[in-house]
């Protein structure tokens with residue numbers, strides 16, 4: 118994601134990413150691996166904390182790889198997943 122972090126689009130992307138992580142990722146109860154640049158996908162945190170981290174620090178490098186991996190784990194991309202791939206791809210394009 119290369120969008121400015123204060124933009125509505127970025128916020129939307131963060132929310133979609135959280136939904137995606139809870140749907141296709143591997144949540145442990147209420148916690149997921151934080152996707153932010155500081156936690157680098159190794160620290161378990163709650164949704165509101167991850168949200169704040171992503172706004173404050175941005176996404177970890179290789180986030181798209183994570184999405185691709187998570188997508189493969191589910192049974193083929195469904196409509197929601199496809200929408201999400203498009204969102205991430207659009208968000209990653211140069212402005």
Ligand SMILES: [Zn+2]
Nearest residue numbers: 151153156170
């Ligand atoms: Zn974090």
